[in-house]
């Protein structure tokens with residue numbers, strides 16, 4: 212089986228990343244993501260993470276991941292295409308209290324961030340959360356007879 216090069220962790224200081232308005236993007240084979248490689252059989256993902264500061268002075272990461280991957284059908288194990296389209300804004304929180312406060316704001320999600328954050332990990336977390344629990348062909352439409 213073809214084995215692609217694994218993505219190296221992208222460790223950043225999330226606070227500086229947002230304050231400086233930095234961004235990171237990559238276009239990678241799903242096989243290059245350590246955890247996604249187990250879930251998806253093939254596909255390419257385009258990922259973009261942008262740091263920003265809003266009017267209230269809150270720091271946030273804007274995450275965009277898109278692409279098409281293939282997931283195995285849970286019934287017949289034949290791969291089926293799945294469209295990944297994730298767009299999230301994650302506010303940085305220093306502690307649990309701050310996280311609760313930010314999470315309570317409408318349409319906002321927060322993550323507790325330390326000194327460093329691995330962007331590859333973050334992207335993987337969000338994509339994994341967005342994947343359906345069990346991908347399946349429609350009833351009676353599995354291409355394998357007798358399943």
Ligand SMILES: [Zn+2]
Nearest residue numbers: 284287348353
């Ligand atoms: Zn199937």
